Amino acid sequence: MKLxxxxxxxxxxxxxxxxxxxxxDLLESGIRASNTGNMQLYSIIVTRSQEKKTLLAPLHFNxxxxxxxxxxxxxxxxxxxxxxxxxxxxxxxxFNDLLWLLNGTIDASVLAQNxxxxxxxxGLGICYLGTTLYNTAEISEVLSLPVGVIPVTTLTVxxxxxxxxxxxxxxxxxxxxxxxxxxxxxxDIAEIYKEKESLPSSMQFVIENKxxxxxxxxxxxxxxxxxSDFFSVKLLKMLREQGFEL
Amino acid sequence: MKLxxxxxxxxxxxxxxxxxxxxxDLLESGIRASNTGNMQLYSIIVTRSQEKKTLLAPLHFNxxxxxxxxxxxxxxxxxxxxxxxxxxxxxxxxFNDLLWLLNGTIDASVLAQNxxxxxxxxGLGICYLGTTLYNTAEISEVLSLPVGVIPVTTLTVxxxxxxxxxxxxxxxxxxxxxxxxxxxxxxDIAEIYKEKESLPSSMQFVIENKxxxxxxxxxxxxxxxxxSDFFSVKLLKMLREQGFEL
Numbered sequence: 001m002k003l004x005x006x007x008x009x010x011x012x013x014x015x016x017x018x019x020x021x022x023x024x025d026l027l028e029s030g031i032r033a034s035n036t037g038n039m040q041l042y043s044i045i046v047t048r049s050q051e052k053k054t055l056l057a058p059l060h061f062n063x064x065x066x067x068x069x070x071x072x073x074x075x076x077x078x079x080x081x082x083x084x085x086x087x088x089x090x091x092x093x094x095f096n097d098l099l100w101l102l103n104g105t106i107d108a109s110v111l112a113q114n115x116x117x118x119x120x121x122x123g124l125g126i127c128y129l130g131t132t133l134y135n136t137a138e139i140s141e142v143l144s145l146p147v148g149v150i151p152v153t154t155l156t157v158x159x160x161x162x163x164x165x166x167x168x169x170x171x172x173x174x175x176x177x178x179x180x181x182x183x184x185x186x187x188d189i190a191e192i193y194k195e196k197e198s199l200p201s202s203m204q205f206v207i208e209n210k211x212x213x214x215x216x217x218x219x220x221x222x223x224x225x226x227x228s229d230f231f232s233v234k235l236l237k238m239l240r241e242q243g244f245e246l
Numbered sequence: 247m248k249l250x251x252x253x254x255x256x257x258x259x260x261x262x263x264x265x266x267x268x269x270x271d272l273l274e275s276g277i278r279a280s281n282t283g284n285m286q287l288y289s290i291i292v293t294r295s296q297e298k299k300t301l302l303a304p305l306h307f308n309x310x311x312x313x314x315x316x317x318x319x320x321x322x323x324x325x326x327x328x329x330x331x332x333x334x335x336x337x338x339x340x341f342n343d344l345l346w347l348l349n350g351t352i353d354a355s356v357l358a359q360n361x362x363x364x365x366x367x368x369g370l371g372i373c374y375l376g377t378t379l380y381n382t383a384e385i386s387e388v389l390s391l392p393v394g395v396i397p398v399t400t401l402t403v404x405x406x407x408x409x410x411x412x413x414x415x416x417x418x419x420x421x422x423x424x425x426x427x428x429x430x431x432x433x434d435i436a437e438i439y440k441e442k443e444s445l446p447s448s449m450q451f452v453i454e455n456k457x458x459x460x461x462x463x464x465x466x467x468x469x470x471x472x473x474s475d476f477f478s479v480k481l482l483k484m485l486r487e488q489g490f491e492l
Contacts, residue, residue, distance in 0.1 A: 001364040004275040029250040034374045045423045089461035094471035097478040109355035118247045128280045144426040177291045180390040215335035225340035232343040
């Protein structure tokens with residue numbers, strides 16, 4: 001599908017607002033996606049005000065998209081609404097365990113991707129903010145999320161100011177396995193990553209960061225184990241405070 | 247977007263195979279989706295053989311789609327390939343914590359949804375199998391998944407034999423919040439779920455299951471706390487055996 005294959009992450013937006021009609025259409029497209037048991041265990045928080053964007057920006061490490069995008073959508077795993085319904089109907093729901101955390105994460109992500117596809121069909125551009133999971137408690141405070149509502153991902157949406165080149169992908173056969181997982185030999189690994197390693201942008205990263213391999217840029221600069229440990233512990237704390245059995 | 251809004255889950259498929267060209271296009275559309283740091287921490291296991299379908303079916307509680315669909319895709323969080331690359335490039339990757347489990351789940355889900363949209367653009371129908379997370383260890387065995395590869399979700403894909411009616415959704419304003427989360431009063435909850443509760447199919451569920459409310463069908467029949475506890479503990483065990491700090 002042409003639209004899907006033309007996807008680029010857009011980080012620079014024109015100073016043009018998105019109409020209410022289009023926003024409604026994006027959200028309606030989002031909620032038509034498959035979801036577990038059709039329970040719709042999600043909520044979407046729409047941020048368009050400068051005030052809220054200014055409060056959210058530092059929680060996303062001041063990535064410029066949060067302030068610059070006309071539309072910021074925080075997509076949450078929400079089992080509060082459903083649980084409230086259950087209480088009013090003489091029963092109790094149970095969602096605060098690992099299985100439901102993952103189910104909720106899947107449903108929120110599938111919904112988010114439908115919104116992205118719909119947005120791109122309107123000529124809009126999107127960016128996913130993975131930083132959402134780093135600061136769930138703080139984002140919850142800014143958006144007044146109650147217990148039972150956990151931010152999973154954030155999308156910034158706007159008309160592209162700059163449309164970058166398509167980013168690289170590993171060869172398709174490097175990520176697809178037929179019938180059984182085919183283990184990679186060290187020759188396979190070298191072959192799979194050859195193109196990525198030889199991109200001018202990759203070589204630039206290695207030099208700029210004073211590393212000897214591209215892999216080190218990922219593990220020692222961009223996604224350090226110490227950061228991941230720190231944010232995992234923080235996330236676990238937030239979930240346990242919400243009563244998660246984790 | 248018309249295509250997204252016309253989505254139905256398809257559980258009955260025609261006995262027609264899907265061409266290699268279309269399957270390749272679906273997979274290529276999948277991997278163009280956004281993913282964390284463009285590290286592509288996922289793998290897709292393609293099942294077309296009757297032998298593997300027969301082994302997978304009981305792990306998905308014998309849902310007929312697994313056998314009947316010409317194409318079954320198990321979409322996995324895969325940090326093995328990337329970690330192997332890191333080792334060969336003099337560094338170590340660290341992905342087995344909660345943050346990366348959720349990042350990996352998001353990336354796998356976003357990829358899965360791109361495949362679904364591409365499939366529907368070809369007139370194919372899809373069904374997500376949430377049962378994947380119930381039996382990750384057993385599915386890993388059937389598909390020979392090594393440590394570092396965790397099944398997240400499964401799609402069955404085929405040409406629709408029957409196209410059902412659109413399923414219900416809560417009113418859009420019931421799941422969307424502007425600027426801040428708006429708490430629901432008990433009147434709001436009653437209003438939000440009114441239509442769902444009054445559907446003939448919902449009333450049928452209540453009678454068939456000898457319950458007094460639709461909510462009870464969800465909590466006491468379809469998604470019991472005891473099942474969820476059982477499968478969460480099982481999933482946690484599998485992840486801990488893989489070295490996850492959980």
